[in-house]
Amino acid sequence: MKLSLIGYYGSNFGDLLMLNVLIDYYSQYYEQINIYTYGIEANLSDSLALNSSKCQIEVFTLTGIQKITYKTFLKTVKNSKYILWGGGTCFMDQGGTGGIKYMIGAYFCKVRVLYMGIGIDSYSKIRTRLIMFTAVLFSKALYFRDEKSLLTAKSLTLNLMSYKIKYVPDIANIKTVQHQLAFNDYIVFCCRDLSNYQSLNNEKVNKYLVDLTISICNKLKIKRVFNLVCDFEVDQKPSQLANELFLQEGISVNNIYGYKIEDSLIAIRNSKFVITSRLHPAVVAQNLNIPYALYNYSDKNKKFLEEAKEASRLIGRYNFEEFVPDFKKPKSENLENIKQSIFSVLTKYSK
Secondary structure, three states: OEEEEEEOOOOEHHHHHHHHHHHHHHOOOOOEEEEEEOOOHHHHHHHHOOOOOOOEEEEEEOOOOOOOOHHHHHHHHOOEEEEEEEEEEEEEOOOEEOOHHHHHHHHHOOOEEEEEEEEEOOOOOHHHHHHHHHHHHHOOEEEEOOHHHHHHHHHHOOOOOHHHEEEOOOHHHHOOOOOOOOOOOOEEEEOOOOOOOOOOOHHHHHHHHHHHHHHHHHHHOOOEEEEEEOEHHHHHHHHHHHHHHHHHOOOEEEEEEOOOHHHHHHHHHOOOEEEEOOHHHHHHHHHOOOOEEEEOOOHHHHHHHHHHOOHHHEEOOOOHHHOOOOOOOOOOOOHHHHHHHHHHHHHHOOO
């Protein structure tokens, strides 16, 4: 049997983390897995090298000079049992299409369409709403990772296809993190380029997050920051500017790149505190009981903290200067139940 996976796989830590989980699980059941990526294939290859996969894996690029033709996509996706969009905020005004044209093509090749562990961000544009409606129309099922996205999907489709719209916790929750210690006297910092978010001051927000990190370093008497560049394609510039500011304050910096999944996970596990705009470093920190703070650039971050009952860790979108860090370890008492919920959904599509 063959399974096809599609997503923003390439440089993004969160997307690659979810891909890693899906391959680890489904390679037990499928002889071949095709991966269709909107990301950088070279970085994806580095990440795939970590998977102890028992099946054949083929990678196809959907962007850039190596982009496959639509005809090639239809030819290669044919005979897949499912095509599965594996996690992430795939429906939003900032270019999130959920791979809809490829999903429709797969559907007409008699491949069942699934979305797994996804979210909805901004949806004010008519185009975003039409894409969402179309995705539900052609899908067998869509599993949303938070209650608000689930309710939004039902509302945008006028409750006409609610039986397809379901819930699953973020699938990254089942990833196991190795016990490996290199340093433990550092803070993990992870910013995001916010240039596409017109209501936010990109420079001001990221400067504040750097200042907050420096303040926490001083409080904890720490002189080292691990700068986790979660998405090399997007976040390189603000990450470089942050490094310059850290060095000016006498704080040494180690760069970690999100496509190096294991390095990133180990860095979070051994840190004293995590400050992030990106969601998945916070998800990992929550599960590992590492104190963290999460900037609310997107509603998905707020929704995550509400469901984790850790609202005190949310850095306000506009009133961020009022934030007070919470140094207590977060509680992950419900993690085993969350994992069981995820496995119960993944199992449905193993045959």
